[in-house]
Amino acid sequence: DAGITQSPRYKITETGRQVTLMCHQTWSHSYMFWYRQDLGHGLRLIYYSAAADITDKGEVPDGYVVSRSKTENFPLTLESATRSQTSVYFCASGPESLDGYTFGSGTRLTVV
């Protein structure tokens, strides 16, 4: 099915654990993004990628790592989870023309 898929939908993890959130898109979009959404802050960009093997930091990158070895995948890793990383994480993709972005359904992460 065409679209953008995030997994898992829900995740509970302990402080200090490594967690990876997955994102897969079938549009062959050049751009991919990771946002976190928190009450009072809205959507904030964590990392983005303009193409395979090209990634860059967004507004709130500390504590996160990304990779993009294939155009369609853009995993986000929390190297050592902290309670402040409890949030809803959204992956998005967009074409090089910047015309129209698609968002995944989100991953609700709780760090205890």
Place this chain on the structure above:
Amino acid sequence: KQEVTQIPAALSVPEGENLVLNCSFTDSAIYNLQWFRQDPGKGLTSLLLIQSSQREQTSGRLNASLDKSSGRSTLYIAASQPGDSATYLCAVPSYGGSQGNLIFGKGTKLSVKP
């Protein structure tokens, strides 16, 4: 640095009313503007995309307008229904810096009462 503002932050209307949501942006040099809808606990659904060369876009009961020179966009919802209750977000892609990153407003939370 592009900033996007949405007013009002929340809006409550009775069913059947026509309503307008506002979005303003500080840098008028935009590629396009996109309106999204977000239901509680859900992801973002794209509603309308307006290119910088367009003045408006329509989809069913939704009409979005764009005035680049004044840095404004409006989303008009006709004959509102309880199912329209959601948070509405507008966003523009940035260029320079985080190229392509969508700059979002904080949204307008709409509640349509039966």
